[in-house]
Amino acid sequence: MTAPASRLAGGSAIAWLVCALIALAQYGNFYVYDSIGPVADLLQQQRGFSDSQVGLLNAIYSLPNVVLILLGGVLVDRLGAARTTLLTAGICLVGALLTAFSPNFTGMAAGRLLYGIGAETFSIATLAGVAQYFAGGTVALAMGLTLAIGRLGSYSADMSPTWFTTAYASGWQPPLVIATVIAATSFAASALYWWTDRRQRGLLNIAPVAERFVWRDLLHFGRAYWYLLGLCVLWYSVILAFRSTFSIKYFQHTHGLDLAAAGEMNSYVFLAAVFATPAFGWLCDRLQRYAPFLALGSLLLPIALGLLALTHTGLILPTVLIGISYSLVPAVMWPLASRLVPPARFGTAIGLMWVAQNAGISGANLVAGWLNDRAGASAANPAGYDGMMLFFGMASVAGFVCGLLLWLTAGRRRHEVVQATPA
Numbered sequence: 001m002t003a004p005a006s007r008l009a010g011g012s013a014i015a016w017l018v019c020a021l022i023a024l025a026q027y028g029n030f031y032v033y034d035s036i037g038p039v040a041d042l043l044q045q046q047r048g049f050s051d052s053q054v055g056l057l058n059a060i061y062s063l064p065n066v067v068l069i070l071l072g073g074v075l076v077d078r079l080g081a082a083r084t085t086l087l088t089a090g091i092c093l094v095g096a097l098l099t100a101f102s103p104n105f106t107g108m109a110a111g112r113l114l115y116g117i118g119a120e121t122f123s124i125a126t127l128a129g130v131a132q133y134f135a136g137g138t139v140a141l142a143m144g145l146t147l148a149i150g151r152l153g154s155y156s157a158d159m160s161p162t163w164f165t166t167a168y169a170s171g172w173q174p175p176l177v178i179a180t181v182i183a184a185t186s187f188a189a190s191a192l193y194w195w196t197d198r199r200q201r202g203l204l205n206i207a208p209v210a211e212r213f214v215w216r217d218l219l220h221f222g223r224a225y226w227y228l229l230g231l232c233v234l235w236y237s238v239i240l241a242f243r244s245t246f247s248i249k250y251f252q253h254t255h256g257l258d259l260a261a262a263g264e265m266n267s268y269v270f271l272a273a274v275f276a277t278p279a280f281g282w283l284c285d286r287l288q289r290y291a292p293f294l295a296l297g298s299l300l301l302p303i304a305l306g307l308l309a310l311t312h313t314g315l316i317l318p319t320v321l322i323g324i325s326y327s328l329v330p331a332v333m334w335p336l337a338s339r340l341v342p343p344a345r346f347g348t349a350i351g352l353m354w355v356a357q358n359a360g361i362s363g364a365n366l367v368a369g370w371l372n373d374r375a376g377a378s379a380a381n382p383a384g385y386d387g388m389m390l391f392f393g394m395a396s397v398a399g400f401v402c403g404l405l406l407w408l409t410a411g412r413r414r415h416e417v418v419q420a421t422p423a
């Protein structure tokens with residue numbers, strides 16, 4: 001990492017100010033990521049986009065990161081967290097502008113591509129930024145809190161059809177213009193964070209210390225790390241392709257909800273995560289147990305999908321289960337990663353996980369869109385969504401198996417309390 005963290009963490013008022021600015025920047029970033037789902041139906045009706053095209057608008061976010069996120073991690077190490085946050089927030093803003101104002105699908109896709117290039121490196125930079133200012137006891141809480149405010153951004157995107165009825169009534173474009181304004185707020189918060197960080201470093205006379213990236217070390221992680229990576233890929237692929245791309249449409253077409261009601265139902269998952277993510281993080285820190293909670297969180301996802309696809313229990317129970325899973329897994333995954341790999345290789349470990357994760361998310365969006373198109377999924381043919389649900393169900397079961405193997409491999413209390421020991 002780039003900073004002598006203990007010195008930066010010294011001023012706790014500054015640390016919390018940095019945490020608040022990073023959280024605000026994340027809010028905007030997550031809002032833009034989730035701004036496609038609510039306009040998916042409008043894009044189909046008004047611009048004639050197919051499900052594959054809608055899926056591509058989110059898949060293309062992840063596609064470049066299959067390679068670029070490793071470079072992103074190196075960039076964070078070399079440029080520093082604050083500078084990288086500012087740079088990538090700027091790229092995201094340009095991407096959001098392009099998405100909202102492009103006259104055709106290609107332009108919109110180019111906007112989402114650019115946004116994706118910026119956003120993933122932005123996420124690593126913000127994690128690194130929080131880690132620098134909260135080295136020691138409260139890092140999990142601080143990470144949980146910034147993630148929670150990010151989830152509030154996702155929640156707001158899902159609620160936007162209810163909050164901005166006039167914008168949605170005017171078509172697909174005004175909601176995306178709103179997303180662009182929110183991306184500009186994220187950029188402003190990133191600029192303030194960068195300025196605060198620069199001033200702080202000036203006062204303490206700290207220069208960033210870049211760490212050398214060693215290609216040879218890339219694959220040298222213990223077995224538990226690879227199970228964690230498998231779970232990360234499978235769980236995020238399902239939850240993001242379902243929740244951020246297809247679930248609103250799925251609720252509309254298979255449960256007869258209108259757009260606002262479907263968005264609202266989807267938003268409860270994010271709302272739960274706002275409160276539950278830091279709470280679960282705090283709980284796991286107190287109990288010093290991580291892997292069992294991770295296995296439990298990953299089990300709830302296939303159960304919820306099964307309830308949705310195979311029963312008539314309605315949407316409430318599956319939404320509650322997905323909400324718990326969506327809060328529990330990220331709250332535990334990143335602190336557990338920091339316990340399974342040495343601190344000096346944490347950035348590489350996350351970069352590698354996100355390379356595979358982005359490939360998975362991208363693939364899941366494309367496969368789900370293709371399955372829906374092939375089966376002619378629509379309001380008139382809700383059974384056309386069966387293939388997508390089966391695909392998501394199987395992938396989430398495989399994710400749970402990874403969670404279970406992780407628990408068996410490195411889930412013993414003695415593994416989890418020893419910080420930064422290779423598995």
Ligand SMILES: C[C@H](NC(=O)[C@@H](N)CCCCN)C(=O)O
Nearest residue numbers: 030033120123147236330354357
């Ligand atoms: C912190 C974590 N983020 C990721 O895993 C990103 N690589 C992908 C998230 C895309 C949606 N913002 C998370 O959000 O839990």
